[in-house]
Amino acid sequence: MADEYKIDEGVYYTKEHEWAKKLEDGMVAVGVDDYAQSQLHEIVYVELPEMNSEVAQADAAGAVESVKAVSDFYCPVSGKVVAVNEELLDSPDKINTDPYGEGWIAKIEPSNLEADLANLMDAAAYTEYLKTL
Amino acid sequence: MDLKKTHIYEYHAEHGNVIDFGGYAMPVWYDGIQSEHKAVRESCGIFDTCHMGRTWATGPDVERFLNYIVTNNLATLEERGGLYTVMCKPTGGIVDDLILYKINDEKYWVVYNAGNREKDFKWLKKNSKDFKVKLEDVSDTVAMIAVQGPKAIDVMQKITEEKLDEVARFTVADLTISGLKVMAARTGYTGEDGFEIYVPDCSLDKPADALKIWNDLIAAGATPCGLGARDSLRLEAGLWLYGNDIDESINPLEAGLRWTVKLKKPSYFKGQRAIQKMKDDGVQKTLIGIMMDERGIPRHGYPILNMEEEEIGVVTSGGHSPTLGVGIAMAFVPPEYKKKGTELYVQVRKRNLKGKVVKHRPFYDDSVYGWKRDK
Numbered sequence: 001m002a003d004e005y006k007i008d009e010g011v012y013y014t015k016e017h018e019w020a021k022k023l024e025d026g027m028v029a030v031g032v033d034d035y036a037q038s039q040l041h042e043i044v045y046v047e048l049p050e051m052n053s054e055v056a057q058a059d060a061a062g063a064v065e066s067v068k069a070v071s072d073f074y075c076p077v078s079g080k081v082v083a084v085n086e087e088l089l090d091s092p093d094k095i096n097t098d099p100y101g102e103g104w105i106a107k108i109e110p111s112n113l114e115a116d117l118a119n120l121m122d123a124a125a126y127t128e129y130l131k132t133l
Numbered sequence: 134m135d136l137k138k139t140h141i142y143e144y145h146a147e148h149g150n151v152i153d154f155g156g157y158a159m160p161v162w163y164d165g166i167q168s169e170h171k172a173v174r175e176s177c178g179i180f181d182t183c184h185m186g187r188t189w190a191t192g193p194d195v196e197r198f199l200n201y202i203v204t205n206n207l208a209t210l211e212e213r214g215g216l217y218t219v220m221c222k223p224t225g226g227i228v229d230d231l232i233l234y235k236i237n238d239e240k241y242w243v244v245y246n247a248g249n250r251e252k253d254f255k256w257l258k259k260n261s262k263d264f265k266v267k268l269e270d271v272s273d274t275v276a277m278i279a280v281q282g283p284k285a286i287d288v289m290q291k292i293t294e295e296k297l298d299e300v301a302r303f304t305v306a307d308l309t310i311s312g313l314k315v316m317a318a319r320t321g322y323t324g325e326d327g328f329e330i331y332v333p334d335c336s337l338d339k340p341a342d343a344l345k346i347w348n349d350l351i352a353a354g355a356t357p358c359g360l361g362a363r364d365s366l367r368l369e370a371g372l373w374l375y376g377n378d379i380d381e382s383i384n385p386l387e388a389g390l391r392w393t394v395k396l397k398k399p400s401y402f403k404g405q406r407a408i409q410k411m412k413d414d415g416v417q418k419t420l421i422g423i424m425m426d427e428r429g430i431p432r433h434g435y436p437i438l439n440m441e442e443e444e445i446g447v448v449t450s451g452g453h454s455p456t457l458g459v460g461i462a463m464a465f466v467p468p469e470y471k472k473k474g475t476e477l478y479v480q481v482r483k484r485n486l487k488g489k490v491v492k493h494r495p496f497y498d499d500s501v502y503g504w505k506r507d508k
Contacts, residue, residue, distance in 0.1 A: 042165050045460075066166075
């Protein structure tokens with residue numbers, strides 16, 4: 001089943017199917033992964049994290065909703081929300097079509113990055129994890 | 134637990150996203166809820182409704198019995214006519230909503246909700262003791278398929294011998310579909326024109342007839358639709374979902390079902406005294422429709438607040454309306470808030486989002502969508 005889903009290299013994953021990716025400017029992009037978008041199907045609404053708010057790793061910082069279901073968005077890293085993807089308000093389906101690219105949810109200025117990343121899975125570990133579901 | 138399978142299961146297993154729906158293996162969607170929803174609003178969709186309850190009620194006392202057990206009045210019903218109604222407990226609480234079709238004075242076709250199949254049949258049986266009535270639950274030997282949408286008649290006509298235009302809204306007819314003798318009622322649960330087809334002598338282990346009609350409808354241009362679209366369509370049409378909007382704690386007067394209660398019918402009916410009392414005393418809550426002004430999706434169980442941010446009610450059914458592109462909901466609130474245009478908040482995950490009370494049966498403009506639309 002793991003091979004049904006796109007798992008990007010160089011990205012860190014949570015058990016709740018969020019991802020975090022280090023950017024060149026030191027910020028961290030976060031979103032939900034291909035498995036999450038596939039399970040939710042047809043995303044129709046995204047509740048974005050609050051700009052400039054401080055979030056801790058695994059905090060419910062927003063939500064992603066499909067026609068049938070709501071899924072909390074647990075922020076994969078701690079820090080300050082420095083950008084949110086407002087495009088998703090009008091085109092929430094970008095998460096379905098490009099979860100690791102145009103479907104990014106927020107950018108975080110990390111406050112505890114190395115320790116946070118140690119709690120997440122890399123692509124290889126996440127591939128193994130999906131096999132257990 | 135093994136899930137119960139319907140006559141159409143073979144198709145669902147191959148093409149659908151199958152889930153456990155109240156013990157039945159049913160598809161939530163095939164291609165997607167929104168595309169299936171759109172197919173029904175704009176063209177034609179079909180639904181497997183074999184999980185619903187179907188009973189033959191026959192005998193010399195059948196009209197007297199049904200008039201005793203339901204709130205609506207059968208006296209106005211002509212042969213081949215259908216009647217939407219509820220049946221109530223002595224407390225006035227709703228046992229279920231259902232449709233009765235009169236075949237003749239001694240024969241009625243009774244169709245009710247999937248989730249209440251066992252309960253309803255027991256309730257009918259238990260209350261029929263003093264009447265000369267025979268009740269036969271044929272839910273597993275008569276298959277049921279709904280064909281819905283503005284093009285439903287055109288699509289169905291391609292595989293039907295009789296002229297479908299001649300079957301009036303809310304009546305039942307004997308038809309020949311895919312060369313098979315069936316019964317079909319011009320009704321549905323989406324707000325659109327269409328039929329519910331009942332395929333007789335079709336047992337669960339020999340579902341070939343039902344599958345033939347299902348596959349022929351698809352070949353004729355119908356889009357197979359799952360339970361997801363069925364729910365979003367009925368919500369837009371403002372139709373009640375048993376277990377969400379109505380249940381045994383809800384009285385028909387509270388749920389906007391006063392039109393199905395005929396308090397003046399000549400003979401006593403189950404629940405009459407309690408409903409009469411509620412009418413005399415006035416209701417404490419009423420079912421309204423809300424359309425969101427702010428972005429956000431109201432869902433079952435979310436609190437409703439007034440402009441002073443005091444909790445006044447609760448969402449019974451809610452969701453994203455694919456046709457209107459906004460969140461819509463049905464909710465119980467005290468009657469003083471029922472006026473159209475009243476502003477309310479829906480609490481969506483701790484945030485109070487603004488919405489307004491709107492006309493909700495249906496939520497959409499019925500000159501543009503639904504069976505009454507301008508042709």
